[in-house]
Amino acid sequence: MSTSWILFLSAAGCGLLFAGCGLWAQLVDGTRSGPYRPREAFLPVGILAFCLAFGGLAFLIDSGVAETTLYETVEDTAAVSDDPPVTGVHRFGVQHPGARHDLLVAPESSISVDDPVRVRVRLSTPDGLVAVDEERTLDVRCEGLTGPCEWDTFTADFVPASAGDGELRVTVLDPGVTRVHVRIGDEEKTDGERAPGY
Template sequence: MSTSWILFWTAVGCGVLFAGCALWAQLRDGTRTRRYRWRDAGLPVAIMAFCTAFGALAFVLDSGNADRTLYEIVTDTTAVEVPFAERHTFTVEHPGARHPILIAVEPAGPAMRDPVRMRIRLAGPDGRTAIDDELVLEAWCAPDCEWDRFSTDVVPAAAGTWDLQITVGTPGVSAIHVWIGDDEKTDGERAPGF
């Protein structure tokens, strides 16, 4: 099941729960089941309608993000010694379109609070470098820790195979999540679990 459907069914489930609670409260206030009129059900119906509409909106927004996915992968780096480098290749289908790039790292444990040092290099099919950045991703802990994410937009001038290299110099990174979108793509798929 995709994340889009999970969001939709979660909202519908909340609607059923909250509408059921409102209906139960109305019945406990002295309205007998035999005398209960559907016009009295305005609040439970409104709650259910709102939650269903909210779930539908979340579905549309999330599935739109999925459709724009050009490349996505989550790699396990638990047993890798630092420094280490990962190489990802992807094919640009629509040159001239905006391609958002997101790179996120996950800590190996709750005690990991150190900033993560990494280098991101993106090169086009002709070997020319589009991105070459050294980064420090800070940890935000309240109470669980999450690190900053690297995100940027690239507008590739040429179609073909692009090369993304990520070099991590900090121990304690358990996974790296790479997502690359394409604003003109309409049939993308998210990685399993997203």
């Protein structure tokens, strides 16, 4: 099952749960005078409609990302992450020269992180030109006060001039990275698929 369907079904399930709770509360409300009237179901129906609309929007956004995915993989670096630098080489095929492509590199850890991580990214297009060659320090971001902390992502855009095979080299310069998520998107692609779990 794709992530898009999981998002939609989760929102639909929440809508059914919350609408059901609202309907149940109205039915058992001891202060209500007279029998239950169908027009009082406006709030539960509104809750369900909102959740379905939210789920539908999440489905469309995520499926749009999936369709434009040219290349995506998650590379396990746990075995060598304590002995940097660690370099992963990724080869991808350019299908639409002249189209804007977006690059995402996301180092991940199996535990909450405390310190920034340095990565070097070098991307060569099929014509042999270097489109991205940069070292960045990715800061730590945390989800709320008690949520896990993770690193920011490395993002860049490039426009390849010709079709063929390109190469991406990602070098992790600090320890603690257990896997590296890489995604390359092509704005003109319409039949892409996300990596499992994304």
